Amino acid sequence: MLDDLVDMPAMVMGRRMDVLAWNTAAAALFGDYAPPHRAERDIARITFLDETSRDLYADWTSCARANVAYLHMDAGRHPEDPLLASLIGELSMKSEDFRRWWAEHPVQDKTSGTKRFHHPVVGGLELAYETLRATDDPDQALITYAAERGSPSDDALRMLLAWAAEVPSPMPADDRAR
Structure with missing residues (x-):
């Protein structure tokens, strides 16, 4: 479905x-999700520990704070999760911003909205995102990003997708089979 x-x-x-699967367009927008270790495929970890994310998101602070609020929501739903506790501990140790915002105890789901990007290939983009969850598996979410038709962001996204079409899919074969 992602490839479609x-x-x-x-x-x-x-x-x-954690990023479980992605399409070529997501890799073109966000970068390669195929690092050597699966644990590194985590949006919160990338947001707080990868300096390039500060350049990619036009409003990095808002995105980062939303990620903290989402992790708080997950911690409330799954208080005994050792992997989540490990992630929160790692981010608390390595990111002063994460530690400070975690202490504020925000709670919020990620459902829909708009994000602005400063992409290194195509420049500025404003994309609407939608989060879709299956009722029988709410722990997984499909997140899509789209530009308003006819907008400068639509032109930039089309240019980015044309550029990405020339690059083979970055997802390792074992993940594509999921």
Whole structure:
């Protein structure tokens, strides 16, 4: 299904914000999700520990704070999760911003909205995102990103997708089979 969404970046996110699967357009927008270790495929970890995310998100602070609020929500739902506790501990140790915002105890789901990007290939983009969850597996979410038709962001996204079409899919074969 992800490969069929050729006109929009899309990914499947697990409840700890781990990236479970993604399409070529998502890799073009966000970067390669195929690092050597699966634990590194985590949106919260990337947001707080990868300096390039501060450049990619036009409003990094808002995105980062939303990620903290989402992790708080997940911690409330799954208080005994050792992997989540480990992620929160790691981010608390390595990021002063995360530690400060975690202490504020925000709680919020990620459902829909708009994000602005400063992409290194195509420049500014404003994309609407939608989060879709299956009722029988709410711990996984499909997140899609789309530009308003006819907008400068639509032109930039189309240019990015044309550029990405020339690059083979970055998802390792074992993940594509999921």
